[in-house]
Structure formats: structure tokens, C-alpha cells
Amino acid sequence: MxxxxxxxxxxxxxxxxxxxxxxxxxxxxxxxxxxxxxxxxxxxxxxxxxxxxxxxxxxxxxxxxxxxxxxxxxxxxxxxxxxxxxxxxxxxxxxxxxxxxxxxxxxxxxxxxxxxxxxxxxxxxxxxxxxxxxxxxxxxxxxxxxxxxxxxxxxxxxxxxxxxxxxxxxxxxxxxxxxxxxxxxxxxxxxxxxxxxxxxxxxxxxxxxxxxxxxxxxxxxxxxxxxxxxxxxADDMPDWAPLTLRFSGVWEIEPTALLEQQDALQIVDVREAPEFIDRLGHLPGAKLVPLSHLIDRIDELDRERPVVTVCRSGVRSAQASVLLTKAGFGKVANLAGGMLRWKAEGLPVEADAVSP
Missing domain, CATH: 3.60.15.10 (Ribonuclease Z/Hydroxyacylglutathione hydrolase-like)
Known part of the structure; x- marks a missing residue:
């Protein structure tokens, strides 16, 4: 039982x-x-x-x-x-x-x-x-x-x-x-x-x-x-994207759902700079803001637009989503499975260096 x-x-x-x-x-x-x-x-x-x-x-x-x-x-x-x-x-x-x-x-x-x-x-x-x-x-x-x-x-x-x-x-x-x-x-x-x-x-x-x-x-x-x-x-379920609440308290978005709504969202990649251009690449249009610098650079993000955080496996980005929520961002989700799952599902990536 x-x-x-x-x-x-x-x-x-x-x-x-x-x-x-x-x-x-x-x-x-x-x-x-x-x-x-x-x-x-x-x-x-x-x-x-x-x-x-x-x-x-x-x-x-x-x-x-x-x-x-x-x-x-x-x-x-x-x-x-x-x-x-x-x-x-x-x-x-x-x-x-x-x-x-x-x-x-x-x-x-x-x-x-x-x-x-x-x-x-x-x-x-x-x-x-x-x-x-x-x-x-x-x-x-x-x-x-x-x-x-x-x-x-x-x-x-x-x-x-x-x-x-x-x-x-x-x-x-x-x-x-x-x-x-x-x-x-x-x-x-x-x-x-x-x-x-x-x-x-x-x-x-x-x-x-x-x-x-x-x-x-x-x-x-x-x-x-x-x-x-x-x-x-009756419901306080987010209406800006199809999300799933994990028992940890973190909202997650599935890779295919993110792909469909990508243009309307801010995608924040919280890995370190070398990871951004490694074999996994990064999501098209993603902004590189390493987790270690996130709070210092938080004013670079638009508080009115939904944010999706991304990392290699979804662990660091889950932490980033919690930090953003505590900082007053009302629409935040974590990419389920991170870049590992995104790449495994054959979704588009970029590998070029982008200035952070």
C-alpha cells in the first residue's frame, strides 16, 4: 500500500x-x-x-x-x-x-x-x-x-x-x-x-x-x-501553454509543445557558455544566461512574456524556474528533459556561438 x-x-x-x-x-x-x-x-x-x-x-x-x-x-x-x-x-x-x-x-x-x-x-x-x-x-x-x-x-x-x-x-x-x-x-x-x-x-x-x-x-x-x-x-492552471505540474512544484512544458509556441516565448538557456555550442547545441532563438549569473542579469528578461528555462537534463533549469518565480515572473516553465530529450526527439537545434 x-x-x-x-x-x-x-x-x-x-x-x-x-x-x-x-x-x-x-x-x-x-x-x-x-x-x-x-x-x-x-x-x-x-x-x-x-x-x-x-x-x-x-x-x-x-x-x-x-x-x-x-x-x-x-x-x-x-x-x-x-x-x-x-x-x-x-x-x-x-x-x-x-x-x-x-x-x-x-x-x-x-x-x-x-x-x-x-x-x-x-x-x-x-x-x-x-x-x-x-x-x-x-x-x-x-x-x-x-x-x-x-x-x-x-x-x-x-x-x-x-x-x-x-x-x-x-x-x-x-x-x-x-x-x-x-x-x-x-x-x-x-x-x-x-x-x-x-x-x-x-x-x-x-x-x-x-x-x-x-x-x-x-x-x-x-x-x-x-x-x-x-x-x-475553480482553476489556476496556466493558460499560456499546456503545462504539467511536478510534485516538486515546478511547471514543465513538453518539447513538442514548446516547439509549437516557441515564437511567443522567451527561451533562457542556463548552461555554461561552452555547453551552449557543444554536441547538443541549443534551441533556436535561445538566450544564454548561465544559472550562476541569472539573478545578476534578471533585468535582461521581459517580465511580461512567458519564460521557458532550458539546460542539459532539466535539473539546473528547474532551479532557474524556481528562482525566476521567486523574483516575480508569473509565467515560467521548465523544459521537460532538457536538451537531452529535445535532441532525442529530433527537434531542431543550432550549434553556432551566440554572444551572451
Missing amino acids: IFRQLFDAASSTYTYLLGDAGEALLIDPVFEQAPRDLALLEELGLRLCATLDTHVHADHVTGAWRLRRRCGSSIALAEAAGAEGVDRPLKHGDRVGFGGRHLTVRATPGHTNGCLTYVLDDERMAFTGDSLLIRGCGRTDFQHGNPRQLFASVREQILTLPGDCLLYPAHDYRGITVTSVAEERRFNPRLGGDVDIGDFMGHMSHLDLPHPKRMAVAVPANLRCGQPEDDAQ
């Missing part, structure tokens, strides 16, 4: 990818991170079957609708949440399959009325959303929260799992990534040890927390499964 834990820094949200036999699930995807998630799925050769949210989030917008729009995945969410656009309303005891594996759904309301925990088939892993955090739990003062209900949910549905079952929450604000049932039974200051319902309710009623900053936007959007009110907001 493939397992990846992904992170959104803006909301401290963990997204989880599980894959088996070419099929995958994503738990708690984030709207802005959909391109990242799609890039990882493509690189791992996985087809996204479904997205599963643990609850209707108040601090970020789910990527469920956006991912369904791009790859046809189904949207799964608690029936109790009452959201629009759900393909598979989930209830306690349901199973969600991927490849030869499955997750079992456990209803764990209390933080919200529609909270779910997803338990892997062998009970070695569980995804607890905000019902149980690492040494903590979700608040219970809005979205039909109920501290008595949350106490029962965690004690009866999560802490009854095997002690070595690893627990993965929807958030952690300290950078801690995982805990276990045994740890939380013993060390969770709100729900573990000898804490009883009176202790828990007394604690939860005096948290005095401000509401999440994005709550007014996130909750209505998540009740639409992340669908924007204006579909024009």
Missing part, C-alpha cells in the same frame, strides 16, 4: 493519500493544493477514486469538488453533514474501497455533527479528523458541537482500537505528524487517563477560543463540497 502525508501550511491541514493496485483515496484535500495532489497521483501512477472529508471544515476549503472536476473522483462525506453535491453520503459502518484495501467509516460526532473517523481494514491506521488531535481534540462550541457527544465518540470509537493503531489527525499546529491509540489513552490531557465526562465538559466549556479566520467563507463553501460560487475561480 502507498501512503503519503501531505501538509498545507496556510491552514496546518494534513491531507492523506492512500493507494493500492493503481487506485487511490485522498482524505481531507485542500482546494489550493489540488494541483500538488494531482501531480503526486500522476507521478505515482494512481487513479483517484474518491475524496473523503472527515467533516465540514471551518478553516479551509476542501479540494473535493475541484478534484472531481479534474479527474472524475467521487465525493464522500458524512450524510449527517447535509452538504450539496456529495456522491456518496457516508454512515457509520460503511466501507470505502481502493484497490484491494478499504477504509471502514466510524461516526465520531461532537466537534461537528458530521465528523467521521476512517479506519484502515487491518486497524493499523486511523484518520481521526478533528475528533481526536495529538494530545488534544477539536472544539465543540459551533457547527452543532457537543462535548458530551465528543467524549463518547472518542472513548468508544477511537480509543477502543488496538493500542498500536497509528492515529493521523486533520491538523497539528506544532508540526507533530502522528500518534497512537496507546499514547492518547495514556497522555491525552483532555480525553486520556482518568479523565471523566465532568472533567472534559468543564475543560471544553472554558476554552474561550476565537472563531477560525476563514470560517465565514470555508463553511458555506464546504457545504457545497468546495464548489466556488463563480466557476471562474
